[in-house]
Amino acid sequence: ASMREERIDKTKTVCTYCGVGCTFDVWTKDRKVLKVEPQQESPANGISTCIKGKFGWDYVNSEERLTKPLIRNGESFVEVEWDEALNYTAKRFEEIKADKGADALGFISSSKATNEESYSMQKLARQVIGTNNVDNCSRYCQSPATKGLFRTVGHGGDSGSIDDIAKADMVITIGSNTAESHPVLASRIKRSQKLFGQTLYVFDLRKQEMGQRADRFFQPKSGTDLVWLSAVTKYIIDQGWEDRAFIDQWVNDFDAYKQSLEPFTLEYAEEMTGITQANLTEIAEQVASVGKLAICWAMGVTQHQLGSDTSTAISNLLLVTGNYMREGTGAYPLRGHNNVQGCSDFGSMPNFFPGYEEVASDEVRQRYENAWGVDIPATPGLDNHEMIGAIHEGELQSLYVLGEDTGIVDANINYVTAAFEKLDFFVVQDLFLTETAKYADVILPAVPSLEKEGTFTNTERRIQRLYQALDPVGDSRPDWRIIRDIAEKLGYDWLYDSPSDIMDEAASLAPLFAGVSYDRLTNYNSLQWPVAPDGTDTPLLFTDGFPFADNKAKLYPLSFELRYDTDDEYDLHVNNGRVLEHFHEGNMTYKSPGITSKMPTAFIEVSPDLANERGINEGAEVKLISRTGEVTGAVHITDRVSGNELYLPLNDNGRTAINYLTDNNVDKDTDTPAYKEVAVKMEVIKKK
């Protein structure tokens, strides 16, 4: 190698953005990220990446990085040394616990943090403080999918691997803008469609790229997917097309489920969803006749008041048609954040220990009590949504939020920030002075993925290691270390020298990860959970049956009631989601000039019909007013949306932030905000 090349470091890492979990070597020189080089052996992506993985790294060198701990002093913050910040935090936690009890404290972990950090956060809450009030931001996206799968097949993760989606004869996507939100996974579907004629049906409110490529594209009315899914399943059973042998051997509760389908006639489904009866029967015929079916879904399904039930309806359809247990089949909730799967897997949930073992189970709790030497409360704690409510009620006095801009990403911003103002003590741990951090009493400077070690778990349940490529900026520190040090200040010596020690402890306690160790995850090696003690992992779930007492899955009866609609005053529906270039609230991607130049601000998509009706042109400025708040923005006229549907990218952290419009409605089973159910009226500010 030349002299020049010798000064370049190549470090294996895992993408910090979406749940596809692309891995690559990152080339760095000093603090400069020179390039990203995926490897043939990258399990999820091979030699591909998307624009975010390739160019989305400038934020690590942003001038706006926090480099010192900050403590509030009146209206401003003062920089302090770590010892002072940690002592102060520990002291306030102790005081509030002594005064109001352990359940007056809440802990929110991040899907951007590593598995080891999620494990540490729930251990801090449960062992050191003594509360189950710990949750993570998958509450905002994928909890309903996890719930729907738990109820029916017993594991809350993708049934197989991305390879299985590629091998299916037919793929259905529902409420997923796959090409922009999971670009590398979408390219696998595109390839299968082209190479061996994989059939693609897309269901979405908006005709995005995959909708344009699909063999058939359907636009059901917002929030009605449960109805067409159930009607198609009913029609299949009525015709006798169900997979009898599979159901007899592997599925319980068929009769009760069949009975629950009675209301879901084709007439009713047409009326509720807008999909014609002829189309519904055609969908049923196609689904029943194809050999291997995989269904992918995302926030368009989950962020509704019936998000868990709709996810359940997807799993029911797969069970009735025998589309589990085999390669190329199954359920694929497409995880949004890089570690949205892992953060829940490793126990930052109010009702689960790591590996989805119930807090309420005496046997499980005792295992942790023995290991940690404390009593742990048997009742589940508060989830994120309940924590905000409990602050308003005066029951929660302290909140510790890690790597999440709650004040932008939670629904109904005005209500959430009003809660922050009521807190006695608020700790925010992040890379930047986020909107949320502005309300904090203590701000602890954390590091991004490139500056630490750990593991992330992608949408395929695949655990992958990231290695440290850069030194932390200033005095910033990895989240796991900060949490460990707070535990220590509170009298618990955790003795972790590195994330590997934390993983060893998790593996020793949670059977789902029994065989996980850093040695088995070196470089591009990865493991898909469950991982047996001998290190055997599970690319495809359920090959020996379902994880219930009799090895059988369960069909879960459902009902439907329209929970939300537009009315005469709030006459337009706002859909929202990602764009390719940006990620969530934009705290990382807006700090990458290369990306921001391609997509500087958010825009409001309006259909040609609606633009015509309101007399507005491209670039017009409008105000959207919902029942809870308002935003203003520029109009983009496009036939990707139709009729009274609007689309607003969710990636703006300024005046067009979607969560000024969203309200307190949640999925009835998981408290996930119903972000997609927003009715607004539109005022024209400037016609253009």
Ligand code: SF4
């Ligand atoms: Fe990163 Fe997802 Fe893009 Fe892969 S597809 S590079 S994981 S954002």
